[in-house]
Amino acid sequence: MNTSGLSPQEQAKKRAGYKAADYITNGMTVGLGTGSTVAFTMARLKERMTEEGLLIVGIPTSIQTTMRAGALGIPLIGLEQAEKIDITVDGADQIDPEMRLIKGRGAAHVRERIVADASTRLIIVADPSKICSHLTGPIPIEIIPFSFSHVIRRLNEMGGMVTVREGVKKDGPVISDNGNIILDYTPVSIPDPSALETAINMIPGVVSCGIFAEFTSKTTVIIGEESGPRIIGLP
Numbered sequence: 001m002n003t004s005g006l007s008p009q010e011q012a013k014k015r016a017g018y019k020a021a022d023y024i025t026n027g028m029t030v031g032l033g034t035g036s037t038v039a040f041t042m043a044r045l046k047e048r049m050t051e052e053g054l055l056i057v058g059i060p061t062s063i064q065t066t067m068r069a070g071a072l073g074i075p076l077i078g079l080e081q082a083e084k085i086d087i088t089v090d091g092a093d094q095i096d097p098e099m100r101l102i103k104g105r106g107a108a109h110v111r112e113r114i115v116a117d118a119s120t121r122l123i124i125v126a127d128p129s130k131i132c133s134h135l136t137g138p139i140p141i142e143i144i145p146f147s148f149s150h151v152i153r154r155l156n157e158m159g160g161m162v163t164v165r166e167g168v169k170k171d172g173p174v175i176s177d178n179g180n181i182i183l184d185y186t187p188v189s190i191p192d193p194s195a196l197e198t199a200i201n202m203i204p205g206v207v208s209c210g211i212f213a214e215f216t217s218k219t220t221v222i223i224g225e226e227s228g229p230r231i232i233g234l235p
Ligand SMILES: O=C(CO)[C@H](O)[C@H](O)COP(=O)(O)O
Pocket: 033, 034, 035, 036, 037, 038, 090, 091, 092, 093, 102, 103, 104, 105, 106, 107, 108, 109, 112
């Protein structure tokens, strides 16, 4: 891939994204996350398919990733066709020292959580700006449209600030790949990410929030440091 013209942050994403492709071996079923960092992993997988004859199938987590894989010629299968998913590679918006995550800037976290849950291993790729001492939010929350006033009321009762995500190139709310609305919720603080994840996901109408605290035991985080990719968690 041509690196000329990449900003320092894009170069960091590329270092992380490319390194993740080293973990993929012949015959694997690979969960393909969403976003600009995993796009570099997909580009590297395409290079390896061409150079080494690497044979893989991907399971996409969004329409964006489906289209990107199609353009690259990475073969895809549906989740229902996969006996297992060996590794999922995905991005994140915040990563705390225990590898708990906030995801969903791209509104893809519902499918990302399903695919991550179905995977034997999860590799998170990110530039150094995503590392934080503790999760702060905003936490993306996908909700069923019918429920929006109720969920907003419940979140307001929990404290903090909640907004309905609006489209940049579209009037009105962002509609997810699943036909739902996205809220962005910034709590006063997040002392216990697992407890908050459960509390938000329990509100009727919530499909899923963007806190991912349950995958740490199968997670590797790759940070694209300037000195080279830094590996945290599972080797
Ligand atoms: O959760 C996500 C999409 O819903 C992305 O993985 C996350 O926002 C990171 O994206 P990027 O790699 O572009 O920074």
